[in-house]
Each structure stands twice: as structure tokens, then as C-alpha cells.
Amino acid sequence: MIRNQRFWVAVAAFVFLSAVAASIILYFSRSESTVRIIQDGKVVTAFELEGHPDEELVFEYEGRKNIVEIKDGRLRMRSADCPDKLCERSGWCGKGSLPLICLPNRLVIEFTASDTDAVAR
Amino acid sequence: MDTKRLTRMALLTSFALIIFVIELQIPPFLPLPGFKLGLANIVTVYAVYVLRPADCALIVIARILLGTIIAGNPMALAMSLSGGLFCLIGMLLLSKVIDRRHIWVCSILGAALHNLGQTAAASAVMQTSAVFSYLPFLIVAGCAAGLFTGIMAQAAVNRLTRK
Known part of the structure; x- marks a missing residue:
């Protein structure tokens, strides 16, 4: 065979x-709507995306910045200091989106079922 | 190592690098992290069917190291190496059982193994399994790219070597 x-x-x-x-x-x-943001293997923050106030979050890794914009229950990588800008091209993400990944800055934004796992970590 | 063998390996490595550099100019057309056409792997697939396994490994590793320097993206090295070696080892084994009329099949499976290797490395670097949710998408795209590179390599193998 x-x-x-x-x-x-x-x-x-x-x-x-x-x-x-x-x-x-x-x-x-x-359809998961809890956002968990992980940088360099550590959970930086976790929150419920729906009903979250509009905000801009800034993450720094080795001097490079990622700006995450939250608006109307959605979020996007507004800017990233990285060569390929793939995460910016992913556009706006709502609940149930695939994770946003910025490889150079080791940043992962994932959508999970609830934030209990985040607390466990 | 005799001169002919060394020259052939050097030539194949430079072919692969030229293809790699040309491919760098193509903008990423899918917003899929880790996705690339991987046209330089035409040379890898060719080498798997024509060269000895150790020589294949040398040209693949040389291509990945030099390619990373040229592209100036050292963060991608772990992903490229892990994907490249998964793909290479898998194809070397598959080439024992898949004949020269089905090189494209070997190439498709190699591409899927590349996706598996690079995702595993990405998950180790990022320390999260979230990256695995991209694996099915990468494999779909990888199979298409692998089919194309496989057909190219099969044409090259059958035209450039006589049995």
C-alpha cells in the first residue's frame, strides 16, 4: 500500500x-467575545469586548509599539512597529474572530470563551 | 567533497536565493500570518529527488540562513527553520515511496508539514496555542502553493536528469 x-x-x-x-x-x-491579550507568553490583560468603552491600548516590546484601538465592541491593531504589518491588514475584529498575531512583537490578541482561563494563568 | 558536487550545491542554493529575493517583492496577498508562496522550495523539491539527503539539508539550511539575512527579519528564523526542516525530513522520507511521476504529491505533503512545523515553532516562541487556529487556513493555502512548486520541480527533475 x-x-x-x-x-x-x-x-x-x-x-x-x-x-x-x-x-x-x-x-x-x-462566537467568543472575551479578549485576552498575551505578550511574550504572559497575559497582559483580559476583558469583555462587548460593552467595553472606546479606548486605545498601547503595548511596548523592546522599544517597538503596538496600538490597539477598541471601538463599538470591535477592536483592531491600529498600528504596529513591525516589517510586515499583517496584523494591521486584518482590520476590525469582533467577537469570534481569529487571533490577531504580531510575531515580531510577540503580541497575541485572542478571543476566548470566558476570562476564567485568564485568571487561572 | 568533490568540486562538482560542491558547485552543484552552490548553484542550487543561489537559484533558491534568487527565487526567494524575487518572491520578497510580491506583496502578501492574504492577511494570513506565516503565509508565503515558498517558490524557493521548487529547488528543495528538486534536490530531494536528485541529490543525496545530506546535501539537500545543507542547501536548505544555507538558503534559510542567507534568506533570513537578506530579508532582514531575524524573528522569522525559528519559524522558517522549523518549517523548512519538518518539510525536508518529511519529503526525504516520502521520496522513497513516491515516484518521479508524483513529485507534486510529495510537494503538497511537504508544504503541509512546513505549515505544521512553522506553527509549532510560532506557538513555542509566542507561548500560546492560539496560533494553531491559523493552521487549517495555512494548510489550505500551503497545499495550493505546494502543488504549484511540485509541478515546477517535477518538470525540472524529469527534464534535467536522465535515468
């Missing part, structure tokens, strides 16, 4: 299709 080329074509097709299925499920099934 392992030398059968059709087997490997099937394995590749399976990997691709399961990734497609997982992407669709991940994209549409999330």
Missing part, C-alpha cells in the same frame, strides 16, 4: 479536504 501512488494521492487529498473543512468550521463557528 505504501508504494501505491494512489494511496499518497489520497493522503494529500485527505489533508487538503480536512484542512478546508476545519477552516470552514473555525471561520463560522466562533
Whole structure:
């Protein structure tokens, strides 16, 4: 079986299709609204996004700044001192969004079910 | 190491770096952290089917180290190395069982392994498992990119080597 080329074509097709299925499920099934901001492995802050007052949060890592803007129950990375600006391009994120990740500044903004995990950490 | 072997490895490394530098000019068209077409891996896939395993490892490591210096993004080194080595080891093993008419299959699986390796490294660097929620998206994009690089590499292997 392992030398059968059709087997490997099937394995590749399976990997691709399961990734497609997982992407669709991940994209549409999330509704978490607690935001947890982690920098360098430590939870910096956690809060409920809905009903949160409009605010700008500034995070610094080795002299580089990330500015997170919170407005109308959504947030975005308004600016980031990093080469690729990928997190800025993600735009506004509401509840259930995928995490915002700024790799150079080790900043992760994730949406979780509740802030009890954050307290446990 | 004889001169011919050394020259061939140096040539392949520089091919890969040229492709890498050209690819740097393409703006990221998906807002997906860690996503790249990885066109330089055309050379890696070719090498896996043509060179010895140790030589493949040397050109991949040289490409990643030099590429990181050229791109000026040292933070990405852990992700690139981990992804590159996962992909390389996986493809070296798969090349024993996947024949030269199915190099594209080997390349797709290599790309998925690259995504797995880079995500694992990202999660270690960031100390959070949140990055894994991007893995399915990366694998979907990676399979498409891997299919393309695989077809290119398969054409190169079949035209440049005689059995």
C-alpha cells in the first residue's frame, strides 16, 4: 500500500479536504467575545469586548509599539512597529474572530470563551 | 567533497536565493500570518529527488540562513527553520515511496508539514496555542502553493536528469 501512488494521492487529498473543512468550521463557528491579550507568553490583560468603552491600548516590546484601538465592541491593531504589518491588514475584529498575531512583537490578541482561563494563568 | 558536487550545491542554493529575493517583492496577498508562496522550495523539491539527503539539508539550511539575512527579519528564523526542516525530513522520507511521476504529491505533503512545523515553532516562541487556529487556513493555502512548486520541480527533475 505504501508504494501505491494512489494511496499518497489520497493522503494529500485527505489533508487538503480536512484542512478546508476545519477552516470552514473555525471561520463560522466562533462566537467568543472575551479578549485576552498575551505578550511574550504572559497575559497582559483580559476583558469583555462587548460593552467595553472606546479606548486605545498601547503595548511596548523592546522599544517597538503596538496600538490597539477598541471601538463599538470591535477592536483592531491600529498600528504596529513591525516589517510586515499583517496584523494591521486584518482590520476590525469582533467577537469570534481569529487571533490577531504580531510575531515580531510577540503580541497575541485572542478571543476566548470566558476570562476564567485568564485568571487561572 | 568533490568540486562538482560542491558547485552543484552552490548553484542550487543561489537559484533558491534568487527565487526567494524575487518572491520578497510580491506583496502578501492574504492577511494570513506565516503565509508565503515558498517558490524557493521548487529547488528543495528538486534536490530531494536528485541529490543525496545530506546535501539537500545543507542547501536548505544555507538558503534559510542567507534568506533570513537578506530579508532582514531575524524573528522569522525559528519559524522558517522549523518549517523548512519538518518539510525536508518529511519529503526525504516520502521520496522513497513516491515516484518521479508524483513529485507534486510529495510537494503538497511537504508544504503541509512546513505549515505544521512553522506553527509549532510560532506557538513555542509566542507561548500560546492560539496560533494553531491559523493552521487549517495555512494548510489550505500551503497545499495550493505546494502543488504549484511540485509541478515546477517535477518538470525540472524529469527534464534535467536522465535515468
